[in-house]
Amino acid sequence: MNSLAIFANRLADRSSLVQADMLGLLTLPRRSTHFAAGTHITRQGDLAHSIGVLLNGFAAKTKTTGRGARQVLSVHIQGELIDLQNILVEKSEYNVEALTSATVAFIPKRAMLDLIENRPAIRLALWIDILADASISGEWLLNVGQRTALERVAHLICELSLRQEVAGTCKGPVYEWPMTQEQFGDATGLTAVHINRMLKTLRDDGIISTAKRSITIRDWPRLKQVADFSQGYLLQQRLS
Amino acid sequence: MNSLAIFANRLADRSSLVQADMLGLLTLPRRSTHFAAGTHITRQGDLAHSIGVLLNGFAAKTKTTGRGARQVLSVHIQGELIDLQNILVEKSEYNVEALTSATVAFIPKRAMLDLIENRPAIRLALWIDILADASISGEWLLNVGQRTALERVAHLICELSLRQEVAGTCKGPVYEWPMTQEQFGDATGLTAVHINRMLKTLRDDGIISTAKRSITIRDWPRLKQVADFSQGYLLQQRLS
């Protein structure tokens, strides 16, 4: 199977693609590279000459303050673009790190731009993709700025679980959890120690249970309620 | 002078527009409406059938948790689009509020979409505009998630001052400050009381001075340093 199939199908969910669109996507030139968990895929300041598609695994966009504090800006799952924002920018403003072992297909910017220019439906799908990322970013800002520690933790669990569910990479109530508690903290503006305590609270309340690299949601309605979660911001129009 | 001139010129700074592009922008159908400070321009859940351009004044995008806490997601100045993210979305995910007395030109979505479709240079400029907004959003997340109260306050002062400077709406070291301390707090994830204390600190250190609706930057290098501010994320390529 074509390695970009998952990516192409994801875009097809965003706009109506015809045969020629799909063909254009599936025949994009690319070079696939494998990354170990914890390694950098791209770095802030890098010249951006290609656009990455995450073929498998999880990745995170991060940014660091001058004093060394790291914020996770977004988490990406299989089939998602990890740095589309660089398409019109010379230098990347972010780091992208592999959270788990991950494979990335790098598509030359030029090829991507040509496809965008020539195929309006793909252009539309990518535009929606950017808007959806921006919408998630806004919800994260609300999360970090206004919610309590417990709410933030519950909220991110809701989001990632639902996104995996919708992407079809995970069924049941057991969801892959791609982050260490340190990274979870960096995504929510909390310390790893406090993440640990909040997870314990959710566990003690029977809302979730945790395992090595997964979280089981035992009481989705209550988790959603604790998290103040409503999925509209994910902009998954076709599926909600 | 054409009321959309400031807007059109701003886009011309983002990409090379030819005569026909400018004409297309300047002849966009629109209806201008005036809003008093503190009133809502659009609301979360509203059907989005037009796109707003801020002709003068300041506006803020906001989002509220289910428990009623409000986060300011972005602040917009003269000439900026206030809800371009709605162009491909049916229902708005945000509120837009007038921070000061403000005038907004509402452009029907259809007209905007046609222009985007037919004028590649405008499409490019708008795409960059969205990416710049997203980049600012990322920096805000870093700000709220990882910086101390004093840094956050200083950072937002740097950003808004510089943006006004670049837009040419404010020269000198005295910058219009469009927010109450309450709103400032909602933008930084702090309480109004704490904003007040941080401003006092900056004042006592001789870095800024404050007046009714303005802030004077007395020591820009030190403010920048306290804020951990570097302007790259604003994506003002043509000017930096």
Place this chain on the structure above:
DNA sequence: CGTAACTTTGATTAGTATCAAAAATGGTGG
């Protein structure tokens, strides 16, 4: 099997929120 990374728990501290109230400011109508 040994070691580094990660999780868990406890004790203490620090930063910011909350509560309260006074002072200053701005807008409005008379």
Place this chain on the structure above:
DNA sequence: CCACCATTTTTGATACTAATCAAAGTTACG
């Protein structure tokens, strides 16, 4: 133009959430 009222700013006292520091368990990995 002044007086009044609502909003905003300022300051003080106290409470609480989450950070920090520290160390013991646990897990993953080479």
